[in-house]
Amino acid sequence: MHMRMYDLIEKKKLGMELTTDEIRFMIDGFTDGSIPDYQMSAMTMAICFQGMSKRETVDLTLAMRDSGDVLDLSSIPGVKVDKHSTGGVGDKTSLALTPIIAALGVPVAKMSGRGLGHTGGTIDKLECFDGFTTALSEEQFAGNVNTIGIAIAGQTANLAPADKKLYALRDVTATVDQMSLIASSIMSKKLASGSDAIVLDVKTGNGAFMKKLEDSRALAKEMVSIGTMAGKKTVAVITDMDQPLGRAVGNSLEVWEAIDTLRGEGPADFKEVVFALGSQMLMLAGRAADEKEARALMEGVIEDGSALDKFAQFVRAQGGDAAPVYDTSLLPVAGKTLEVTAKESGYVHRILAEDIGIACMTLGGGRETKESAIDLSVGIILEKKNGDAVSDGEVLATIYGNDDAKMQAAYEKIAHAYEIAKEPAAFVPVVREYIFPE
Numbered sequence: 446m447h448m449r450m451y452d453l454i455e456k457k458k459l460g461m462e463l464t465t466d467e468i469r470f471m472i473d474g475f476t477d478g479s480i481p482d483y484q485m486s487a488m489t490m491a492i493c494f495q496g497m498s499k500r501e502t503v504d505l506t507l508a509m510r511d512s513g514d515v516l517d518l519s520s521i522p523g524v525k526v527d528k529h530s531t532g533g534v535g536d537k538t539s540l541a542l543t544p545i546i547a548a549l550g551v552p553v554a555k556m557s558g559r560g561l562g563h564t565g566g567t568i569d570k571l572e573c574f575d576g577f578t579t580a581l582s583e584e585q586f587a588g589n590v591n592t593i594g595i596a597i598a599g600q601t602a603n604l605a606p607a608d609k610k611l612y613a614l615r616d617v618t619a620t621v622d623q624m625s626l627i628a629s630s631i632m633s634k635k636l637a638s639g640s641d642a643i644v645l646d647v648k649t650g651n652g653a654f655m656k657k658l659e660d661s662r663a664l665a666k667e668m669v670s671i672g673t674m675a676g677k678k679t680v681a682v683i684t685d686m687d688q689p690l691g692r693a694v695g696n697s698l699e700v701w702e703a704i705d706t707l708r709g710e711g712p713a714d715f716k717e718v719v720f721a722l723g724s725q726m727l728m729l730a731g732r733a734a735d736e737k738e739a740r741a742l743m744e745g746v747i748e749d750g751s752a753l754d755k756f757a758q759f760v761r762a763q764g765g766d767a768a769p770v771y772d773t774s775l776l777p778v779a780g781k782t783l784e785v786t787a788k789e790s791g792y793v794h795r796i797l798a799e800d801i802g803i804a805c806m807t808l809g810g811g812r813e814t815k816e817s818a819i820d821l822s823v824g825i826i827l828e829k830k831n832g833d834a835v836s837d838g839e840v841l842a843t844i845y846g847n848d849d850a851k852m853q854a855a856y857e858k859i860a861h862a863y864e865i866a867k868e869p870a871a872f873v874p875v876v877r878e879y880i881f882p883e
Contacts, residue, residue, distance in 0.1 A: 450474065450484045457491040465504045472508035476607045482614055489611075489620040497625040502667065503674045505625065509633035510675075512607035516556075516583070516639035521590045523552050524730040527640035528722055529631065531655070531664070533648040534802040535689035535827075539567045539597070540703035541711070542719050542726075544756035547595035548746040551730040554590045555597045556604065556638045568599055573697045573776055573821050577765030595759045605633040627654075628667035635672070642678035642729035644722050645669070649877060650687030652798020658683070658877065665880040673882040680725045681880040684718050685873055688796040688831045691715035695810040695824015697776045698845065704773055707753040714830070714875040719743075721876045777822040779808075779845040783852045785859045790836045792869040793829050800862035801825060801842075804855040808846045823847060825859065832869055 448470045453463060463471070471488065474480035497505065518525050526546070530536055543553045557567040557579070568579050579599040581589070589596035608630050615621045635643050645668050648654065649661035665681035672679025684690075691712045693702040705711045706719065724739035733739035746752040757767040769775040805811055809820035826843045829835055841863050846852040 450480050450488075454484060454487050454491060457488060457495055460495045462498055463501055463504075465500075468501065468504040469508045472505070472512060472607050476512045476610065485611070485614055486618045486620075489615055489618060489623070489626065492626060493620050493623045496623075499670055499674070502625040502629055503671050506629040506632045506636065506671050507675060509605050509607040509611070509629060510636045512633075513603040513605055513637065515637050516604075518554050518587065518590075518639040520587050521552050521554060523550075524642055525552050525554050525590075525640040526642045526644065526726045526730050527555060527635060527638055528644045528646065528726060529635055530646040531631070531648050531653065533686040533690060534652045534798040534805075535691050535694045535699065535715075536646075536648075537567075537570060537691065537693070537699035537703045538646065538715075538718055538722065540570060540700060540756075541706040541715070542723055543595055543597065544707060544759060545719070545723055545743050545746055545752045546726055547593070547759070548752045548755040549727065549732055549742055550594065551727060551732050552590050553595040553597075554586065554638075554640065555595075556634075557597050557599065567597065569819055569821070570696045570700050571597065571760070571763075571765070573700045574760045574765030574767065574769060577760060577763055579763065581763065589759075589762050593755070593758050593762055595755065596763070597759075605637045608633045624663055624667055628664060628671055632668055632671045632675070636675050636677065640677070642726075643672050643680075644725045644729065645672075645679065645681040646718070646722055647681050647683050647880075648686040649683055650685050650798070651795065652689065652802065653686035662878070662880065666883075669880050669882055678729045679882065680729065682718075682721050682725060683877040683880065684721070685875045685877055686798055687873065689798045689801050689827060690718060690875075692827045692830070693824060694801055694805045694827070695808070695845065696819065696821040697778055698824035698826060700769075701773045701776055701778075704753070704756070704770060707747060707756055709747045717875050725879075779820075779822040779824075779847050781846055781849070781852065783844040783846065783856055784840045785842045785844065785856055785863075787829075787835045787837055787839050787841050787863070787865060788860075789865055791834075791865040791867050793831050793833050793835060793841075794864040794866035794870050795831060796827065797862040797864070800858050801827070804844075804858035804862070807855045807858060808844065808851050809848070820847065825855070829863075832872060834869075835865060
């Protein structure tokens with residue numbers, strides 16, 4: 446029986462379910478170019494209107510996973526746990542979390558991308574260490590995980606290529622915000638990365654992709670259900686992005702903050718997210734029986750310095766100069782500073798995370814296009830966070846930059862991002878809730 450894309454579009458338009466074979470046919474045909482963009486656009490729009498069942502969503506995810514390379518990490522002993530964040534401002538979690546987990550003997554084999562958007566991705570941040578590279582062959586990647594327990598590599602071009610192609614199409618046809626399409630996009634890449642267990646950090650709030658808690662919850666449930674049905678142990682943690690995470694935004698400043706955290710000195714909200722995700726990773730890997738034990742183990746490797754040493758070892762193993770790990774003053778930090786001060790007294794009500802992100806990009810710390818070069822030394826330190834009391838003229842944030850005009854533009858953005866109220870707002874914990882498989 447010969448399938449036609451036309452019939453599948455018609456079927457979905459009428460609200461019927463597509464079979465596993467039909468979804469495969471569609472993704473394979475779109476990947477190899479035999480199904481044109483315009484037919485796929487019609488299909489994604491039909492999906493936006495009619496939705497997809499749980500089974501369809503899993504089938505779509507697996508078809509996208511299988512559209513390219515699926516990494517085989519079976520040469521690495523133990524339970525491989527991966528973490529994925531839906532992205533936010535000031536999110537340097539991987540930098541502190543992965544060395545802590547690796548120091549506890551759980552292998553970390555992570556694929557990371559470069560950041561498009563406000564600040565750099567994990568890979569950009571790691572390039573603050575001279576010589577550091579993520580261009581590892583599969584052999585080097587597996588070898589590093591086996592010898593030191595940690596490796597972070599750049600995503601290979603052929604990891605879930607169907608997703609790349611489909612995302613580019615969704616981006617220009619107003620079909621990005623459909624739950625099944627978002628969840629399958631994220632999970633196809635995660636499942637192709639070869640780990641055994643996945644911990645998802647789903648952000649919620651003004652600086653997140655999902656602004657409302659119920660939407661973040663729905664996305665988290667969808668992704669946990671896909672991971673579980675695909676045979677991976679999957680947990681999600683919903684964390685707050687109604688303000689940037691931690692105090693530092695910008696590549697080298699975020700690396701600085703991650704190192705401080707590995708020393709036991711970082712900001713409380715950031716540490717809380719690292720510990721919440723880390724506990725789930727340690728429990729999934731069978732390294733800790735419960736959250737209490739997991740937290741005690743993590744505190745232990747911070748206190749005895751082995752998490753920091755693991756970070757240095759990891760930087761060296763991937764060709765980087767690890768001296769800044771022990772002396773953060775060696776990190777590239779911009780030459781000029783500008784203070785943003787409060788215009789009134791009161792309490793910080795909220796900090797529009799997205800505006801802070803844009804301010805960092807204005808300074809040169811993020812990418813507007815794939816070709817943009819990033820200035821790793823620029824960024825912003827938030828001196829005041831949600832709930833803090835401020836008096837008129839007090840410093841809210843410090844800008845680190847190299848160009849006066851850019852710093853001025855960032856100043857405007859940051860001043861606008863801080864909302865001051867007369868009364869303190871109710872305290873919102875940074876870890877909102879946990880989503881486990883049903």
